[in-house]
Amino acid sequence: MSPTADQVASLSLEFLIVGGGIGGFSAAYMLAKGGHKVRVLERQSRVGTPAAGLRVPPNMSKILKRWIGEEELQKNAVVNLETPWYDLHTGELYGSSPWRQDVMNETGGDFLLMAHSDVHRIVYQLAIEAGVRIDFGAKVTEVSPGDPRPSVTLANGEVVTADVVVGADGPRSIVRPVVVGEEEDDPEPEGVTVFGATVPASWMETDPQLSKMIKQSAWPLIVGTNRSICAHPIRNYKQFSLMIHWPDEEAGTPENAMESWYDVVPTKTLDYSTLAPVWQKMMKGVSCLWRTRSMLRPEAEYWVDESERIVLMGEAAHPAYAGCSHGASMAIEDAVVLGKLFSFLSSPAQIPNFLHAFEEIRQQRVKDVRIREASNAAFVRMPPGPEQDARNTHFRMARGEWDDGALKTEFEGLAVLFGYDAYDAAAEWWVEWGQFQGKTNEPRNEMQFSFASVASVVEHEVVRHEVQA
Template sequence: MSVTPVPLRITVVGGGIGGLAAALSTARAGHHVTVVERAARFGEIGAGLQLAPNASRALDELGVLKAVRRTAVAPPQLVMMDALSGEQITSLDLRSAAYTERFTHPYLVTHRTDLHAALLAACQEHPAVTLRTGHTVTNAEQDGSGVVLHFAGTATKLTADAVVAADGLHSRLRQALVGDGEPVCSRYVAFRGALPADRMTGRMSQHAASEAVMVWAGPRMHLVQYPVRRGELYNQVAVFESDHYTPDSDAWGTEAELEERFAGACRAVRDALPLIARDRRWPLYDRLPIDNWAHGRIALLGDAAHPMLQYLAQGACQALEDAVALGQALGRFSDPADAFTAYVDQRRERAAMIQTNARRFGEICHLEGVGATLRNRLLSSRTPDDFDDASWVWAPAPAAVPAP
C-alpha cells in the first residue's frame, strides 16, 4: 500500500469495534487519527460474536489477528439443530481439508470485549492515534477544506481534514447526512450472555466441551451456543419474535414471552434457558441498504452505514471489512473525499447483499410447520465439507481500489 505524502488529520466518531478498527487502519495508512467516544471510557457491551474467515482476514490485515487468537476459540464445527425435535439438521466441518483449501483464515468465536480490547491496545500503541472519551458529537460542519465537529456541553470544537462516522445503529451523523429516520425493528428480541463453562451440566456440558457453534432453529425463535475466552465462558443467545411489539413502548419481548416461545422446545434447549442472562433484552434492528455512505469529507462505517440483523453473524465482520477498505483508499488518494468515494464504491454492493440476505436467512431459520420440514430435508442432504453457500460471504473476491 502506498502512503499519502501529506498525512491527513482524520477524526473517527465512535470507539466501538468498527471505530477502533477504522482508526487503526487509517493510522497504518500514514494518517493522524483522533477517536472521539461519547462514553467515559472505551469498552464494549454484549457477549460473544462469531468471526468468519473474512473477519479473520481483516484482523490479519490490521495486524491484530495474533492478539485476538490468544483468547478466541476456533470451533471445529458449525451445527444446526432442530429446536423442537433436538435432531441435527446439518453441519459444517471447520477443520476439514475442504475448509482449509477454500479459506485462508480461521473461523473464530470470541467475546466482544476481548476483540475490542485487542483493537484498543493496538490503537493505544500506535503513535498516530489519539483517543478521547466523554465527547458526544452534536453537529458536523464541512466545507472544501475540512470538517468542524461540535460537542455537547462544551464550546470546544475539533477540526479535521475528514471524519469517519462509526457511531453505531442510532448514528447522529447518519441522520444529519442521510435523514432516513429510525432503524427498522424486526419485532425480534435477544437475551444473551456468557457464563462460566463449569456451570454447564449434562448435555450442555457435552456441547460446551465440543467447542462447536450450536444453532437451534425453531418456529419464530432460535438459540445459539458456543464457547469464548479460551473456553472458560459459554456464550448463549436466545432470540424470538414478540407478539406484543409496539413501536412506542418497551413492554414487549419480555421474559414471560421468552419462556412462552421456547416452551415447546426440546429438553436441551429448555435446560439452557435458565442459564441465559435476563438483566437486559436486546431488540433487533436493521435498515434497508442505501447507495451512498460518503458525503464530501464525511463517511459512514459499520452499523452507521449498513446495520444488519445477526442471522449471518456478519455485523462486526462487515465493520472490519469496512475498516480495511477505508485504510486502503486513504492510502492511495490524497483527497479524502476521493478516498471516501472509492471506499464506498468498493464496499456498497457487498454490504447491501449481506444486509438483505441476513433477513432472508432469519426467515429460513424461523420457519414452522411444513416450511421447517422442507428446510430440514434440504439441508440434511448437504455434506459437512460443502461450503458453496457460505463461500460468497466468507471468501469475497478482493476488490481493487481504483488508482488515483
C-alpha cells in the same frame, strides 16, 4: 495481488471518527498506520460492550491475524469446525455440517468464535498503540459540513474540526442525517428482539449434553418456530455464548425500543417453558440478558456528503440485522479499505476521489452480505409448514458431508463471501484507477465507474469458482 503492508501517505490529514466500536477503532488504527492523525469520539465511558459472542468469519479473521498474529488471535478464540443443527422444542440433533478445511484454506482464514468484547479490546489496543487519541464519554450533539474542514460539536460545548469526519457511530448515527438528509424514512421493527447472554462452562458441565457442547469446536444453531438460538463456546471454552432471537410480542419489548445492547433485563423476561428440557437447563445458567431490537433500516444510498469531507462506514452506512454474523466483519472490511486508500494520499485534491472510491468498492459487497444475512435469518426461523419440513429433512441428511439441496446452497454461498480480501480490493482500485487520476480534483467519469463495477463483479465470480472448485 499482495498489498503493501507498510504504505504511508506522503500527506498527513486529520481524521475525526465519531464512534468507538469495532469499526471505529479499526478505522482509526488503519488510518493512523497510514500516516494520519486520528481522534476518536466515543459516547460510552469505557471500552467494551455487553454483546456476548461474535462469529469471526475467515474474511475477518485473516485481517485480525495480519494485525496481531495468529498465536495472539487464538488465545481467547475457538476454531469453528462444524455446525450442529438442533431443534429448539424437542432437543433433537438433526445433523451436523462441517466447515470443510479445503474450503477454509481457499478463503485464507479460519472461522473463529470469540467474545465481542475481546475483539473490541483488540482493535482498541491497536488504535492506542498506533497513536490514536480516544476520548470516552464524548457525546456528539451536532455535525456540520465545513469549507474545507467539517466540525463536530460535543455536549460540553467543545467544537472539533478535522480534514475528514468519519461516521462510525452505528445504525442510530448522528452523522448519517448530515450525509443522507433528514427526509429518510423512520426505521421499522423487524418483529424480532435479540438477547445476548453467556453461560459459565462450570454450569454447562453439570449436564451431559451441555457438557459436550461447551467442549466442541462448533457453532450450534438451535432452530425453532419463529425463533432460534445461535450458540457457541468462547474464551477458550470457558464460557458459552447465546444469541437468542425471539418474536417481539413474546419478548416483553417496549413499543419504543430500538437498537441497544445496554438494555439489561432478567432471564425471566423470556418464557422458555416450551423449550426442550436441555435448553431450559441451559437458560437457568444465565445470570441476565442484554436486549436489543432488530430494526429494518435501509443502506444509505450515498456514504459521502456533498462537501466530500464527511463519510459513513459500518452500520452508520449499512445497518445490519441485530445479532447477525457479519456486522463486525463488514465494519472491519470497511476500515481496511478506507485506511488503505488513504495510505496512498499525496494531495488534498485526492480526498473526494478516495471517499467515493471507498463507497464504490464497499457498496456492492455489503449488499451481497445483507442479502445473505436475510436468507440465513429466514432459514433458521421458519414457521411450520412444508418449507420447514424440507429444511429439517436436509438437516437430518447432514451427517458429515453437504448434501445436494438447500443446506449445500446455504453453506456454499457463505464460503463465497469468506474469500473476500479487503486489502486487495483497495489495492486493486489504486492500481487500476487511483494512480492514473493524478492529483486533480476532477471526479472519475461514468465510464470509469462502470469499468470498476464490472471488475468487482468479475473478481467475485473468480473467487466463487475457485472456492467451488
